[in-house]
Amino acid sequence: MSDTITVNGTANPLPDDPRVSLLDFLRHDIGLTGTKKGCDHGQCGACTVIVNGIRINSCLTLAAMHEGDSVTTIEGLGTPDEPSALQRAFLEHDGFQCGYCTPGQICSATAMLEEIAAGWPSDASESLEGHIVTSREEIRERMSGNICRCGAYANIVAAIEEVAAGGQS
Numbered sequence: 001m002s003d004t005i006t007v008n009g010t011a012n013p014l015p016d017d018p019r020v021s022l023l024d025f026l027r028h029d030i031g032l033t034g035t036k037k038g039c040d041h042g043q044c045g046a047c048t049v050i051v052n053g054i055r056i057n058s059c060l061t062l063a064a065m066h067e068g069d070s071v072t073t074i075e076g077l078g079t080p081d082e083p084s085a086l087q088r089a090f091l092e093h094d095g096f097q098c099g100y101c102t103p104g105q106i107c108s109a110t111a112m113l114e115e116i117a118a119g120w121p122s123d124a125s126e127s128l129e130g131h132i133v134t135s136r137e138e139i140r141e142r143m144s145g146n147i148c149r150c151g152a153y154a155n156i157v158a159a160i161e162e163v164a165a166g167g168q169s
Contacts, residue, residue, distance in 0.1 A: 020063050022059075042060040055110075112160075123141055134165070
């Protein structure tokens with residue numbers, strides 16, 4: 001057993017209290033406040049992070065359950081000086097208003113594009129096999145777990161479409 005969680009490439013000791021959620025561990029124990037606490041019930045997606053390549057709601061899981069896992073938060077995707085392609089696209093397409101949901105949206109979209117690249121179908125996919133077209137419908141279906149209370153959905157989809165089409169690097 002490693003008794004650590006790797007977050008954005010850095011090993012961190014598990015919290016002493018096994019009841020601490022992954023979200024609270026990220027925010028309070030190691031000081032990464034980019035991941036937001038929205039509903040605390042897994043319904044809004046503001047707390048979305050990537051664990052071992054899979055996007056999850058960090059409010060619904062305990063930090064202790066992720067011993068030895070690799071967690072990527074918004075802080076691990078890019079920096080203000082070197083933002084990720086999705087971070088740049090969100091800025092260019094004004095894919096946020098208040099910005100509260102943006103970290104979860106970007107983490108979710110990052111993992112979603114990897115899911116599509118790996119050939120994982122969704123309810124919106126035309127087929128369960130073969131190439132998946134990254135259409136607006138496909139993006140909307142896959143991002144449906146991330147709510148934007150400001151209603152910036154059209155701009156969020158446009159940002160994701162641009163990156164999916166290779167318009168960013």
